[in-house]
Amino acid sequence: MTDTNQVEDAIELHSDGIEAELTQLVERLLDEARKQGAHEATASVSDSISVEVSARARDIENVAYEQGRVFHVNVNVDHREGTAVTSDVSDAAIKETVAQAMSIARYTEPDPCNGLPAKDRLTFEFKDLAQNYPTAVNMDRLKADALAADAAALDYDQCIMPAHGADASQMATCGVRGNSLGFVCATRHTGYGRSATAIAKSDAGMQSDYWFDRDCHPDKIESAESIGREASRRAKRRLDPKPIRTGTYPVMYDRWIAPSLLYPLIEGISGGNLYRQETYLEDSLGKQVASQKLTLREYPHIQGRSQSRNCDADGVTTEEHTIIDNGVVDTYLLGTYSGRRLDMRSTGHAGGITNVHVETDFAPLQDLLHEMKEGLLVTSLIGSGTNLVTGDYSCGAAGFWIENGEIAYPVDNVTIASNLDAMYKGIVGFADDIQDRSSIRTGAILVDAMTVASN
């Protein structure tokens, strides 16, 4: 038998010197790029460590340790670009990786929109975003957590069967990015997570569901017991679904899947899709694209949130933005390249959004359900059926049938369909059951009418 302590000792967590070590590697990559003739270059190195323990049927099932380092370099020669990525961390790899990127840049065509941001847009001062809470790996604790979540799931009800189990994990990442204009950004993140899956069984069949929580801080995640119970509660409530009549009904997205309703709107006004003409929201700046009740504001610097960041993937300083103002597009979401393609200024969105909040008059959930009277409360979606080019939307869904504003019975195996334009403009209201776990902070969202198809 291997001594647990021996293993814990063997896990080399990041030392305080990790940022300096990776910064040096980034500088060597940038130096090498300059030596090989790059006019501009961006380099990054990331190093991550993770430990994950899973339990199933009241016993430990898997223990996984991961450790990895990746180099990434992008070179620009006369507006021609080349990129190379490697997990070969040997010294020789630095030269070779840069050489590969350079050889690609010889063959790509010049694009005047390529290149680094203007120096005055780059970030040289960094706020503490409070995302790093390293703790020594305690295998016994992780095992106990995974077992506790699994046991809590199984103990919830007699209808619960052993499923894929539960897990507990911790990870630490250090990433350093830099470019040839002297920009260097080092970030350290920790992540702690717990999750559980549960299967509930009745004569009519089996239903499974899942629950999880994740945070930078080890003490801020939901308890293992609570994670397990919630997975089982969610699976049990889905048992014995009934078909409904195909028709057009109000549809409410519960608070956990409500962000997925808003992501296509974010994607639709993002630079890459705009310049590729891959969005129905082309030329939407200043136009009404959603209900007046929808305002989206972004807060990139909230402490303790893993999505927060000082600068975007290009190094451009992130700022607070109103993205949608009472249903009107207030800004596109642009990186340096897509900004140049559209003849606009980068908004610091290379790599996507940070923390986006729905700001509106939230209504009590019960009031919204009563307003909806009869319709579908969607609690899970399956499959990606969004066509951003046309706005066509069709998704597999499961949830509950609502009658007289109350939950009547579970519904499974239906589709909900409409067009994004009609859906966003048809948002009736937002519930006050706000959740803050995804990158979009919102409560449940009620849409006036969608086609629900059932067998």
Next chain:
Amino acid sequence: MTETAAQAHRDLLELAQLTDDDLSTNVDTMLSRQIDDAELFIQHSRSESWALEDGKVKDGRFAVSQGVGVRAITGEKTGFAHTNELNDRALRKACLMASSIADRGGNRVAQIPSDLPFKRVYEGGDPTANISNDEKVRLLSELDRYTRGLDHRIAEVSVNLRGSTERALVYASDGTNQFDDRPLVSCRIHVIVKDGNRTESGTDGGGGRYPLDVFFADDFAKAKAMARESVRMAITKLDSVAAPAGEMPVVLGPGWAGVLLHEAVGHGLEGDCERKQTSCFAGKIGEKVASELCTVIDDATIEGRRGSLSMDDEGTPGQRTVLIEDGILRGFMWDKHNAILTGNQSTGNGRRESFACMTIPRMTNTFMLAGDSDPEDIVRSVNKGVYCSSFSGGSVDPTSGRFVFATTEAYLIENGKLTSPIHGCMLTGYPWDVMNSISMVGSDFALDAGIGTCGKQGQGVPVGLGQPTLKVEKITVGGTTA
């Protein structure tokens, strides 16, 4: 092993700064820690991709991924560790971490590795070796020019060309010492068309485990055919009308529509679901699970296909496995771990995205065999329904069995004839309802063109699909016209 393969095997070990002795010593040390099975997976992959958009070849990317994954198994428990540092010190550390799972193992009777013949179903080596970078760039530019010339309504063209090679060595305590060298190439074309205020898109592509040369032969004939297909699809959709909603007969075209089988039955027949009894098919061997017209196969041994494998990621030779025969459930797809625990044999379906991921049972090329019906008769038999020829993909919840797949090209069938094209929509159903309501199976069997990637537990692996034209009597169509 052929001379070239033996050399590639030696090259990989040299690159990893490891010797055969290092492998055996580390595996023996793990076994001394009360481990039933110990396995090392050493991998080196190189890939390059070239992308054109806005008329310019503007993106090129070269990537190297290398590392070792170590697995220690004791009973139902697995310890896993990986590192991308390749040397004996890093390997020893990973072995120590993986063996921390040990608690009471070490007394399992040694398994004997499969004695199936190791049949190469593709040539190893770099599939891009014969094509210079100049030629790759010329293909992209020529394809852009050709595609734009096909129709004046084309607003944007993007082309992506990829080639990769993956060398993998599996060394395990059951005696496995197997090497594979896997090429993979693909070419994809995506177009946006505009007409008045309507915008639509079309995509086509293909690929497999063969040299990139295929796309360059006969003046880029294969790539140009993809360009024509993507434009045809996009232009057709400009006239599309709202899709119907509700349960109705659906005819699925040949080839890529096999995504239905992949979702409806494939995932539920992967061995981990059977061992954990979490699939709606668990324990149903010998029972009727589909219409008697259905025979479904998973076959890794088809020459050069995207989902083909000479060996799986546990060193087991690729195989052909009958899953459903004339509607009766015959078998599951197994990796070693789940097979051993249930008293089965691995079917060569143990796969992993890379050395950094755990091996789990996965599909290879999964398809339904041809039937007797004339495809035209199948369409003619439908009074009112939908014909689907292309899909963007699907998903399944193997526990309830509920699956979905999204159409990208579909038509109304009215009085036995294809009429208007319809907007993309989701189809959804339960496998037993849908598979048992397959009432006609066409004689026009086809495999897909080779662009499928299957995702499971966060790991993507290349797969193949296939089927003839078939008719499902009822499935829920998720359009907007109720």
